[in-house]
Amino acid sequence: MEDRQYLERQKKEEAEYEALCKRCGACCGSKDGDPCVELVAEPDGLHYRCRIYETRLGKRKTLSGKEFTCVELRDILGKSWGGHPECVYVLAMNGKTGG
Secondary structure, rough: OHHHHHHHHHHHHHHHHHHHHOOHHHHHHHHHOOOOOOOEEEEOOOEEEEHHHHHEEEEEEEEOOOOEOOOOHHEEEEOOEOOOOHHHHHHHHHOOOOO
């Protein structure tokens, strides 16, 4: 019973974490000019989505052909990826809220 409750809580917390994302695309290269080939701009031109989000992790390429490994953002935020000022996770990490 405890294992099931733990897994349910973990799933709920992950969903809440994912829901914070404002889809700015910065973590996927939208702000640096060489985004992931799987990043798609929404019609509004302000928001993005990953074409293969559920299976995104692993070896990928940018539009210029540069190879990289897609990983969970929480694993690299503040470490190998310092973030972008628009990223709500960066704002939260710095004690601010993303309006």
